[in-house]
Amino acid sequence: MRSTRTVRSVLLAAVALAVVAGAPTRAPAGAPFEAFGPNSDFPDRNLVMPFAAKGSRLGFFSISNLGISGPQEMPVPVTWEFYDESGELVISVQRYILGEGGTDIVDITQVRSKAADGTQGPPTSLAGRNGFVVISKDDTEPDLVGNWTIANTATNSGFGGNGGGLGFVGILATDNFLFGTSFAPTSLGDNLLMILGIDDFGTTPTSLTGGDVPPAGQTIFAVEISLHSNDATSGIVGSVEVPVMGTALFTSLEELFPGFDLGSSVSIVARPLTPGVSIMGFYGQAVGQFGAGQSLRTDLLPLE
DSSP, rough: OOOOHHHHHHHHHHHHHHHHHHHOOOOOOOOSOBOOOHHHOOOBBBEEEEEETTTEEEEEEEEEEEEEEGGOOOOOEHHHHHHHESSEEEEEEEEEEOOSSSSEEEETSSSSOOOOTTTTTOOOOOTOOOOEEEESSSSOOEEEEEEEEEEEEETEEEEEEEEEEEESSSSSSSTEEEEEESGGGGSSSSSEEEEEEESSSSSSSSTTTTBOOOOOOOEEEEEEEEEESSSSTOEEEEEEEEEEEEEEEEEEEHHSSSSSOOSSEEEEEEEESSSOOEEEEEEEEEEEEEEEEEOOOOOOEEOO
């Protein structure tokens, strides 16, 4: 059986190959962007993942530590910081996790600390909120991988995807584009577009407000979102500009584009309109009980 250390070595080799493959390239004529580096779903020292727990939605996170355990095979600490969509840091907890593939699962309605001996602190529920979590280790090794799941009890469906890794593979570019895809929105029983404004200039990513409550009624950033038909003859379906009174936007495609023809599959393109802002994006969709999620593709700036 292949050892966990070997598995980690293979993953890190894949990261290195992706960095080389993601070196700056010239975009095709007419393209609105250039590729700056690798994408953000490799193991890393920081993970960013969305959660949605308003109304009939619930969710949980799962992470694994590909690094080594502490002395005498003891677990190592990992910090979980939960931000409301406003940008406010709601709660920060430290949870210990084993290395060599150790796994940790957190229910969004039962957020609590976990000591090295497995003892857990009192729970805090984030039900009634949307937002995101930043998960980080104290060292600089790219050891964390994870995924998010969001369920909708009203439609009896769910979707999920990979967390976005930052800090080792690269950092978010400012004024960056996001790219995703969707089945025909009118055919879906549920869909959710999540765009996060991220301050990625420090050691650990944070919200655009640095964890503070934003001023009431003030736009923190604005984003342009457009849908492009996957039928080459149809072109752009529609484009909207959305002011965000916080650091994250959670919405459905129907809410964004009322009155538009959403009867065909589309590509999703988003970009910040506020200069100097970096964004990450996630999208989930479900047909009946079956769903799938995705990280909206973006390029990272490789670290010097």
